[in-house]
Amino acid sequence: MENVLMQVCREMHNLTKRQVARKLGIPATDYYDLETAKLAMTPVHGKALETLYNIKSHYFLEASGQLDQIRTLKEIIRQQKDELKRINALMEGGYELLHQDRQSKAS
Structure with a gap:
């Protein structure tokens, strides 16, 4: 997931990530992150x-915060999907047991 505001600003100024990192005084890996x-x-x-970039800092902070929220929501959705898979597996197992019990009673 990209911070589009940072990416667009960097590209509009024809800067590489390494150049921006140097200008900010941080390691290139930190800028990439x-x-x-x-x-x-x-x-x-x-x-x-x-x-x-002569753009108010709150725009960069807001964009970063929104990405954090999106990442959190994606993780919640992933966890809920995993839980639904587990519930479905339990329900299928219960259905099979019920079906086997009915067949044995019918015999």
Whole structure:
């Protein structure tokens, strides 16, 4: 998942991720993790981006926060799907037991 605002700003200024990292004074891996929303953005990061791109820091922080919310919701959905699979497997097992019990009683 990309922080599209960071990506667009970087590309509009014809900068590489490594160049932006250098300008922000952070390791390139940290910048990559910020842009891909693997690392939570701090107000310090937001201010540094504001200075670099002349865009208010709250836009960068808001975009990062929204990506965190999306990631959380995706994880909740994944967990619910796993739980539904387990419930369906239990129900199928119960149906098979019930069906076998009825067949043995009919015999």
